Amino acid sequence: MQQFKRILIISMNPLSDIYNNGKTLTSFFEGYPRTHIAQLFFSSEQPQMRICNNFYRISDSDMIKSRISKEFQCGRKVLEENEHSAVQNVTNGKQIRKNNLTRLAREIVWNDNWDTKELKEWLDDFQPEIIFMVVGDVVFEYKIGLKLVERYKSKMALYITDDYIMPRRTLSVFWWIRRSYILNYLRKAVKRADIFFTISELMRQEYKRVLKRDSYVAVNMSPSLAEEPTNKNIEDHEISFVYAGGLHLNRYKVLHELACTLKEINMKTEKKCKLLIYSAQKITDRVKKQITIENVSDFMGGVECEQLKHILNRSTILVHVESFDKKNIYDTKLSLSTKIPEYLSVGKPILAIGPAEISSMQYLSDVASCVTNLDQMYSNIYELISNPKLLNNYGLLAREKYLKNHVAEHNREEMWKILGDLT
Template sequence: MEKKALPKVLVVSTNAWRDNTGINTLIEFFKCWNPDRIAQIYTKSTLPKTTVCNRFFSISENAVMRSVINRRITTGREVQNETVNSTISNPSAEVEQKIYSFYKGKVRELLSICREIVWKLGKWKTAELDHFIDEFDADVLFIPIYPTIYMGRIQKYIITRTQKPVVSYLADDNYTYKSVHKDPISLIHRHILRKYVKYIVEHSKKLMVIAPKQKEEYDRIFGVDSVVMTKGIDFEQFEPYQVGNPIKLVYTGKLIIGRWKSLAAIAETFQKINRNGVRITLDIYTTDSLTDEQNKLLNRNGCSVKGALTLEQVKIVQKEADTLVFVESLEEKFKNTARLSFSTKITDYLRSGKCIFAIGDKDIAPIDYFSRYDSAITATTYEEIQDKLTELVNVPDMVLEYAKKAYACGVEHHERGRMDSVLIHTIEQATLK
């Protein structure tokens, strides 16, 4: 379909759209759109840098923070795409980044509470925001649903003001109590958040979700027929490869929310597998700083931490691997944190044409997905990690077998043309009376 024929879409999201970053799901969604017929409102000071969209309105979190004291501060403004001038100075964004860095590794709940208070007391509902909304005059609103109350409040305001049809998008479990800690603050936060999630879904012409398991649960909760939508992938021809000896596993990503313990369990398993010679290895690439305990448990038995990589280096390292590792936590405290999420890492892995070894509780969406489509070797307990890796080294033909299965699954469910059609049809249907 001609891009010029598509409806005008206003996206209300958290981060500025910047190509070639890890936060790119929505950018990938709207690559099929005419950039003149899409606009973004977001809640950071960072400037956009993308070819997908031409109009942007920034509500600066730093300015909202300062507006609690000084109400005369301008908190929202239309901004230009940084593609035009990549040397633009942005002190406000630098201040925000310092704040996020300060809280990194500390109690996350503290940052969450402070942020909600700031957005509740600060000034964001402004004449500048209203003018941008009215002047763009979208045909439809695209509303990603976040685990933050302030975003729900902003989105509800824009939905109410415009009275435009809404397509909402849930990429995580932002409604049930299953994925939150059972402390009073988390439960109160979730109780308030649920009201905004419910409002958005009930005012949506269509709800989009990210995984089959999430569709089943949220269809049942809200009585809807949601659409499964992930970022589209451009697939190249599958290339069979010679499995190495030793078999080379690679993990690229964060070690947070208990993931490092799943990787440490792999290293523990290697002690037995590699006792008479190295038959399998694991290279871990992460931007996270390691504690002494993590260093000790992750650097042993053929497992080693290599440090951080650029996006281009990640592609090279993954291409050289035999098997790509996907991990979530098996610890009781964290195993439900990503219960209904679906990491962009999964679609990237499927595109790679490599075997996937996935660890996680059987009740989370990624493991459900891999099991449902038999597209990865999965381990849902610590005991299974040893069993599955032992089988893998004893039957190395499994590597290429599951590489083919992963690739075929990706093509069937995530090919870009298919995903583009799903998005276009859903948004066009939403505009119909």
């Protein structure tokens, strides 16, 4: 019989149906008893309370105000959901952490002021049996998590979704100081953890080499977004390419290259290709101009989840891109995009453009048309859109991979069993 232990999730971002880590966490714990989940998080975002309603937030603003005035209560329970505030505050939060020096200063601000009477009462009331830590590039999160694990004698699960410790080609002294600081606490956390999860097979291999400990691979899960049979014949006279996701990390530059290639195909052949770009991110006029070409590509902005589901199903080809810039290759190499399981579930052919060494590209290599060299983009795409059987085959392969690796119910039960067996 399944044991449901009380799990305290500690992470930067709250549970969400929209944003990356929050969306991943939601996919893990949807259906878990609501009374057995609580979350302590460290941003100004508003959580979505669909699967849990027990949240405690401590933000950068709280920490700064608590240092200015001892009367200020640092952190508080979140009592209601406000979707508009969540969107607004994600943007503001990203503006705070621009450079490595600012991030080091941020660590100084996060002293023990977070450990308030109100937080202790909230935690005492919940009595966590397992602390599930999603760690990133802030050391105070490690410190808080490790302290609470010892205080409540909880079991500890550690989950890493993005890499901040592998060496980069950078001359920034502050980056290397931060990297050493983070790596030191990551080693402590890995040593203390009762169970260790990473997000991709490539990350598992690299971290096993560096940290001398193996991990379970826990990929993002997604409900199926398919609305109709995925093995229908695809006509090749009107071809819609749909990209849905972030434009940061210079992904917009790759979308610009794709739009230019589609324009060339439209001019030289009888094909009619159109690229539609959906993203909730605010972009500058300069970026919008780069990714928009008349009669070829349009920036559509953000849409609600249900509307996006219909858009993905009406598309001909789904597009995934990663930047070819060296810095961004380092940043994304070991991660697996949260968008990939959703794409796979639709059962549409996927066009993936990016460096071959990136985990997301490796993961899609056997089920998608992959462009790993921009000089070959025209020939790869023209071959793809000229062969309806190839398009249909890629759609079927995508769906098969989704059913094998990303069906939420099966993977959730497996993770819950691993956590429930911790003694």
